[in-house]
Amino acid sequence: MSPTGRPEKRRAIERAARKVFGRDGYTRASVDAIAAEAQVSKRTIYNHFTDKEQLFLSVALDGAQEVTDAIARQMELHLRKIVDLEEDLVAFSRDRVATVTQFPDHFALVRALEAEVTRIPPPVLEKWLAAGPQSAHLRLAPYLRGLADRGLLAIDDAEQAAQHLNLLTVTSVLQRTFYGSIPMPAEEADEIITSGVRAFLRLYAPTGQRSGLVDRQ
Template identity: 70%
Template sequence: MDGAGTATPRRGNGMPEKRRAITAAARVVFGREGYARATLDAIATEAGVSKRTIYNHFTDKDELFRLVALEGADEVTDTIHALMERHLRKILDLEEDLVAFGVDRVRAVFDFPDHYALVRVLQAEVTRLPAATLETWRLAGPATAHLRLAPYLRAIADRGLLAFADADQAANHFNLLTITDVLQRSFYGAIPLTETEIDTVVGQGVAAFLRVYGA
């Protein structure tokens, strides 16, 4: 494992469809078995390829895990960006639009079950994972989520609808009051929440946010 945590995922020199099959299988196996117990043999069986084919694309298990974790984080980030564009670019009713964004973002958690299974692995096996893998994933997802939301809140504040000195801090508080609460209640998507539960958590979180930051 020495040095593996800093290797850059490479494209490999095999057929693209086989690489996609490997990463899809790895996401399933890592989510099911965990990082420590998952083996390249099991991933090869799941993907329907040989173990040698995996080595044609990836250096080792660490590199493969890091890649699928980052790919999942990118997919979730892209989805949330689209939701921010849909709900926060043009504000008609601030509270309604913030609630609609929050609810749709929560639903997106349950649209990526394989990715959030990996997130649960990251949470459960944090001491077994390469430090570079953890840090790279953290910066791609949870540690910077508020930074991607902040420009939208800043634009809303420029219209006189919100008031704060620090947009990054306000965005972080919004996340804590809405999506973070849901992630904890659902154990990162492992336990489904009802529509009523989602509406209640997000609605209460947005109301609390506006009590602090509403203009």
């Protein structure tokens, strides 16, 4: 049967697989468990996917694309038209953190993948690294370069600057919450994000604006 022959069945399998992989991890998850969760037979799964590796890769990359699309909308909303640079960077970072709660099954899978990274087949890991959170700075970099072109930031390497912004804000919150599995009060997350944005601006604000940023700390 063609993978596109019965799309509703394929979607059910992928939803079930994302849940089972996120719960059990790649190694322990079985096709039997996925079939039971999807309420289909193992044969139906193999009609759509060659093996467990292909199924895992499919759901991991599909989930990464959904998150990427959501973040792309956030970048357009907050970073295309700037009103107040600090406030807009804080709002963008806050929305990015909230993305974890919008895609809980995907980020459960992310936790499982990172916990089992040495047991993930190398081709799967390579494709995940290209599409997953580790490449988020590549999509953010053009926006920061645009802000630099407008004189709002002083940047030599936009990709490095994007990595710094991510590490100081979103990554800091996500690592402390283990991708949303441990709740963090909103005010604590906001404090991390706001202080991270201010540290970022101390690094990358145009020279004439840096003294004012230091005074605000």
